[in-house]
Amino acid sequence: MDTEADEAGSLRADRARRVANVLRRQVLDGAFGGGVLPDERALVAEFSVSRNTVREALALLRDEGLVERRRGVGTVVVGRAYAHPLGELAGLAEVLHHHGSVVNQVREARLVRPPRAVARRLGLGEGEQAVHLERLRSLDGVPLSLDSTYLLPWIGKPLLALEREALEHRDVFDLIETVAGAPLGGAEVSVQAVTADAATRAVLRMPESAGAVLTVERLTSLADGRPADLEFIHLRGDRLVLRARVAAPWGRGPGQERAR
Structure with missing residues (x-):
């Protein structure tokens, strides 16, 4: 009963x-x-x-x-999810290498004329090109994320000159710093759950019952504050968990009120 x-x-x-x-x-x-x-x-x-x-x-x-x-x-x-630190500037392969082999299927790697909104975020002038990378990222054959990355041309062009294997087995952050020689400083990150369209669901091999994906928009800056790349990432929420450690507002101790 x-x-x-x-x-x-x-x-x-x-x-x-x-x-x-x-x-x-x-x-x-x-x-x-x-x-x-x-x-x-x-x-x-x-x-x-x-x-x-x-x-x-x-x-x-x-x-x-x-x-x-x-x-x-x-x-x-029967399912497994992996933690990805939201508060660290780290790539998927760097975070998950101890869980298995992270491989990137390169779906696109070429110079493009970026959308105006992307160009503005990257500080590009009218008519300037950007390098666009789209990669399907998998762990031991299981798709985890679909990454669409726009890079400044002087940062992205050296990546286009690499062998395809480098783009398949190395994180973009690693490539930016070691190949393009551009030290990174930080990033602005936003996360939102959106309805998974049929094409994205098929590429990520998501179950039919999955109705949403996590989208991460990340604008990464160089050490001197200039923008380096803008990423739009679709994550399988059933396979990746975004985690961060946060602190109380600075200067707020026991018995103290939040500053107004």
């Missing part, structure tokens, strides 16, 4: 979502030894909810492609 049967269905849905929030983090952190979640009875006791609520929570994770039900085994982990 459902102990929450006398409550509104939406309340049970809320509880299922809260249970899924906790379980999702545990799944992504590899907290379940052997890749098997506790059985329903144990989850009911842990979260103090009904069995139906637990089942709804597990269904949410199943729809995300993280777990599946196997007869005679239970609920097993």
Whole structure:
């Protein structure tokens, strides 16, 4: 019997979502030894909810492609996500190299006339060209992100002269600093969830149930403050987790009010 049967269905849905929030983090952190979640009875006791609520929570994770039900085994982990530090100027290969082989399928690498909005962000004049790189980035064959990068011509042209293998196995940040000889200083980053269009979903090999992707817009600057490149990155939210450590406002201690 459902102990929450006398409550509104939406309340049970809320509880299922809260249970899924906790379980999702545990799944992504590899907290379940052997890749098997506790059985329903144990989850009911842990979260103090009904069995139906637990089942709804597990269904949410199943729809995300993280777990599946196997007869005679239970609920097993079938998906994996990897943490990417949002607060560090680091490339995917640099961050995930210890998890496996990161390879970039180069979809485009050429000089283009960038959109006006891109040209303005990069400080390019009317009619000036930029180098455009588009790469599909995969870890051990599993697509993680689709990166569209516009670079200043004097930074990007040396990259175009490289063998294709260099663009497939090295991060753009590494190439900018070592090949173009342009030390980086920092970046402005914004993140937004957007509806995944059919083409992007197909390229990233996302499950049909996935309705959104994380888009990262990152304007990277040189050490002297000049812009270097502007990236538009589509990330699989079911495979990458963006993480950052933040601090309290400077000068705010116990008992102090936030400055107005």
